[in-house]
Structure formats: C-alpha cells, structure tokens
Amino acid sequence: MKSILNYSSLSKKYIMAIAGIFLMSFLVIHLAINLCLLRDDGGEWFNAAAHFMGTNYIVKFFEIFLFAGIIIHILLGVILQIKNWMSRPIGYKSGNKSTTSFLSKYMIYTGAVVLIFFIIHFMNFYFIKVGWVESPVPMIDEEPNFYAIAQLLFANKAYSVLYIVLITILGFHLNHAFQSAFQTLGINHPVYTPFIKSFATFYSILIVVGFNIIPLFFLFFKA
Amino acid sequence: MNLTLEIWRQESPKAKGRFETYKVQNISPDCSFLEMLDILNETLIDKIQSPINFDHDCREGICGMCSLYINGRPHGPDDDVTTCQLHMRKFKDGDTITIEPWRSKAFPVIKDLMINRNAFDQIIQAGGYISVTTGGVPDANSIPVNRNDAELAMDAAACIGCGACVAACKNASAMLFVAAKVSQFALLPQGKIEAKDRVKAMVAKMDELGFGNCTNTYACEAECPKGISVSNIARMNREYMCAKVI
Numbered sequence: 001m002k003s004i005l006n007y008s009s010l011s012k013k014y015i016m017a018i019a020g021i022f023l024m025s026f027l028v029i030h031l032a033i034n035l036c037l038l039r040d041d042g043g044e045w046f047n048a049a050a051h052f053m054g055t056n057y058i059v060k061f062f063e064i065f066l067f068a069g070i071i072i073h074i075l076l077g078v079i080l081q082i083k084n085w086m087s088r089p090i091g092y093k094s095g096n097k098s099t100t101s102f103l104s105k106y107m108i109y110t111g112a113v114v115l116i117f118f119i120i121h122f123m124n125f126y127f128i129k130v131g132w133v134e135s136p137v138p139m140i141d142e143e144p145n146f147y148a149i150a151q152l153l154f155a156n157k158a159y160s161v162l163y164i165v166l167i168t169i170l171g172f173h174l175n176h177a178f179q180s181a182f183q184t185l186g187i188n189h190p191v192y193t194p195f196i197k198s199f200a201t202f203y204s205i206l207i208v209v210g211f212n213i214i215p216l217f218f219l220f221f222k223a
Numbered sequence: 224m225n226l227t228l229e230i231w232r233q234e235s236p237k238a239k240g241r242f243e244t245y246k247v248q249n250i251s252p253d254c255s256f257l258e259m260l261d262i263l264n265e266t267l268i269d270k271i272q273s274p275i276n277f278d279h280d281c282r283e284g285i286c287g288m289c290s291l292y293i294n295g296r297p298h299g300p301d302d303d304v305t306t307c308q309l310h311m312r313k314f315k316d317g318d319t320i321t322i323e324p325w326r327s328k329a330f331p332v333i334k335d336l337m338i339n340r341n342a343f344d345q346i347i348q349a350g351g352y353i354s355v356t357t358g359g360v361p362d363a364n365s366i367p368v369n370r371n372d373a374e375l376a377m378d379a380a381a382c383i384g385c386g387a388c389v390a391a392c393k394n395a396s397a398m399l400f401v402a403a404k405v406s407q408f409a410l411l412p413q414g415k416i417e418a419k420d421r422v423k424a425m426v427a428k429m430d431e432l433g434f435g436n437c438t439n440t441y442a443c444e445a446e447c448p449k450g451i452s453v454s455n456i457a458r459m460n461r462e463y464m465c466a467k468v469i
Contacts, residue, residue: 008426009436010463080436084394087328087435093229093242094321097295098391098442105393105440180439186464188457 016076017181019069026066031210038217043147050146054129074115081108103176110173117166124153154218163215171208178203224250224311227319230275233332252312256299257282259311276335282307287383291336292323297387297446305385305448325390328433342432343384343400350424351404353413372410379406381449388443394435399443401429402459403451409462419466426463
C-alpha cells in the first residue's frame with residue numbers, strides 16, 4: 001500500500017474533504033453540548049454531557065476518527081500548500097486582481113489560527129481530562145468540573161474576547177471549507193450547488209453565533 | 224493614447240529577468256493590445272534595440288497562443304477575451320500598464336514574455352485523446368448522443384489551452400485545463416471507453432509536471448477566455464474517484 005504522502009493531489013484532497021466534513025459534523029455536536037452552559041443549573045447538564053462524551057464507548061470509538069481526522073486534515077493541508085507555494089517560484093508584480101472567493105485565498109492562514117485555537121482549547125479542557133494538565137478547579141468524584149473551568153475561563157474578559165475572535169476566524173474557514181469539500185468530492189450541480197453555498201453560509205454563521213453566545217452570555221450576564 | 228509600459232525582459236530561460244519601462248505614444252483606442260506591442264517593437268527595432276518577445280498566432284482568439292499577464296489579470300482587464308482580442312480602449316490615456324509572463328514552475332520563460340507551455344502538450348499526450356483504428360468515416364448518427372451531454376462536451380472542448388487558468392490560480396494549478404480535456408471525452412460515448420485510464424494518466428502527469436493543487440478559489444473560471452466552468456473540475460473529481468475506487 002502506498003503511503004498517503006504519495007497519493008495523487010486529487011486523492012489527498014478527497015481525504016482532506018472527508019476528514020473536514022467529519023470535523024464539521026462533530027462541531028455541531030460540540031455546539032449542542034456547549035449550549036448547556038447557558039442553563040442556570042450549576043453545570044449539571046454540561047458536566048453530564050461532558051461525562052457522557054468522555055465515557056461512552058461509541059463516542060470513544062469515534063474519538064479515534066476525530067483525532068485521526070484532525071491530524072490528517074492538517075498534515076495534508078500543509079503538504080498541499082507547500083506544493084502550491086513551490087508551483088509559482090516567482091510571483092506577479094501586479095498582484096492578482098481576478099474575481100475570486102475572498103475567504104478561499106486565506107484557508108491556510110485561517111487554518112493555522114484554528115490550529116492555535118485547538119492547542120489552547122486542548123490545554124484548557126482535553127488535557128485536563130486525560131490528566132496531562134492539572135485542573136485549576138477542584139474535581140468532582142475524581143472527574144474534572146468542566147462547567148467550573150469554563151466559568152473560570154470566561155470570567156477572564158481577555159480570554160472571552162480572544163475566544164470570540166478565534167471562533168469568528170474558524171467561521172471564515174468553515175464558510176469556504178463546507179462548499180469546497182462538496183466541489184472536491186465531485187458534487188457540483190446547477191440546482192444543488194447554490195443550496196450548498198447558502199447552507200455553507202448558514203452553517204458558518206450558526207457555528208460562529210452559537211459558540212460566541214456563550215462568552216457573550218458570561219461577559220454581559222454573569223460578570 | 225499615451226501610455227507607460229512596465230514590461231518583463233529576460234534574455235533566456237536561465238537569465239535573470241527585470242522590468243523595463245517604455246513609453247508609447249499616439250496609440251489608437253481601436254488598436255488591439257498586440258498591435259500596440261507591435262508598434263512598440265517597431266520603434267525598438269528602429270533604435271537597433273532588441274524587440275519584446277511575446278507569443279501570438281491567429282490573433283482572433285482561437286489558437287490559444289497569446290498570453291500576457293496584464294495589470295494583475297491574465298489576458299488583461301476585459302472578460303472572456305484573449306489578449307489578441309483586448310482593445311486599448313479598455314485602458315485610459317496616461318495609464319501605466321504592467322505586462323508579465325504567465326508565472327508557473329511548469330511554464331518556464333523562454334524569452335521576455337514568451338513561455339514554454341509544453342507541459343500542456345505532455346498532459347494531452349498522457350491521455351487526452353481517443354484511440355481509434357483508421358478506416359472509413361463512420362456515419363454521423365450511428366452512435367446516439369444525448370443532446371445535453373453533447374452541449375456540455377462542446378463547452379468543455381472550447382478550451383484553447385492558453386494557460387490563463389494556471390496564470391490566474393494562486394496555486395498555479397492546471398485543474399481547469401485538465402478537467403476540460405477530461406470532460407470533453409468523458410461526456411461522449413466514444414470517450415467513455417478509455418475514461419478511467421485517461422483521467423488517471425492525465426492527473427498523474429499534471430502532478431508530475433509541478434502544477435499546484437486546486438483550492439476552489441475559482442479564479443480560473445473568472446479568467447478563462449472561453450468561459451470554461453469549474454463544474455468540469457467537479458466532473459473530473461468524480462471521474463478520478465470512480466476510476467480509482469470502482
């Protein structure tokens with residue numbers, strides 16, 4: 001079997017697109033769980049959801065694909081981008097004034113920002129769960145109190161503003177990523193493609209607004 | 224019209240290039256862009272200076288030979304035209320026009336604005352054809368072809384292989400060109416027989432020649448003088464997936 005690095009450009013892009021779609025579907029589940037933070041129940045729902053995600057065997061099975069998806073998506077994205085840079089050793093003096101989708105030109109940069117966000121996010125939550133980082137708040141029955149951790153983080157206004165900015169950049173990445181994944185997988189249709197593009201906008205707004213409601217809620221109603 | 228031209232000059236493929244500035248005067252707005260360069264070249268020849276090398280042939284927008292990256296766009300500021308069809312009335316008197324060759328690792332500069340697009344020929348040689356045994360001309364209607372497929376194939380076949388898609392793409396990707404060539408055959412019954420081998424061979428050659436990857440920015444479609452649609456790229460993605468998986 002050939003190494004994934006030796007796959008054709010198209011095969012690499014298929015894998016990137018499939019991994020991306022899987023990650024985008026996970027984001028919706030993540031958003032649903034995060035919205036539990038808005039309930040004034042002392043974190044009962046949110047911690048229950050976090051406990052379920054951390055212990056359920058089906059979820060843990062899919063967690064393997066989630067991490068594999070993240071790593072493969074990043075790895076292939078970087079490999080393809082390096083090839084793209086190498087394909088034009090001398091650039092244009094007059095720049096590029098062609099009509100293009102604006103966000104599509106900056107995917108590698110918005111992707112790099114999303115990666116930084118992932119690292120911060122993992123340090124704050126996932127690494128505490130696996131025991132690599134010590135919890136900043138007392139544990140409940142030897143399990144991290146993620147609700148209290150989220151409360152602690154969002155109490156910091158600088159963190160909340162950074163979170164809002166990073167989620168918005170994630171939204172820019174997703175807006176192009178969603179429609180681009182379908183084109184890469186060969187789905188381009190006079191009727192369905194306009195719908196896919198509209199849905200991509202709806203999806204990215206849903207993610208940005210949905211995730212950002214939480215720090216705004218903590219900033220304005222819990223501060 | 225009086226214009227200032229900033230033109231890329233490069234003696235040979237390995238020589239270091241540089242921009243040189245030229246002034247042209249009394250250019251008619253009805254002049255084509257290449258005629259304007261002809262006028263400049265005549266003045267350079269009169270001064271015993273080396274004329275500017277640029278590709279051209281038919282000068283009616285069908286041969287795909289003319290190129291030129293003009294003020295940040297392949298084939299200049301007009302839509303759906305080649306450089307030879309571009310008229311000087313699209314510019315203003317006193318404008319400064321920057322003229323560069325197509326920039327791609329796969330399209331090395333031969334001299335000045337003239338580039339080597341042999342990479343496209345190599346992609347076609349890899350599979351952009353239909354193998355037929357010679358013989359009598361078959362009856363035109365012996366193989367039924369769906370009208371819609373015939374139209375789509377004809378639209379794809381409008382590609383003149385000029386390379387504007389590569390020049391416009393931020394990744395110097397040749398996906399629109401290869402997709403158009405794959406599509407024009409894959410849509411027709413005569414081309415379907417070799418469709419799988421064709422798409423695999425052409426994509427492999429495209430990768431080998433150093434073109435970049437498609438990131439779906441669609442600059443290629445915006446700049447294609449023949450209006451080739453990116454739906455052809457999606458078709459090639461489907462064709463390649465089927466060829467690899469099934």
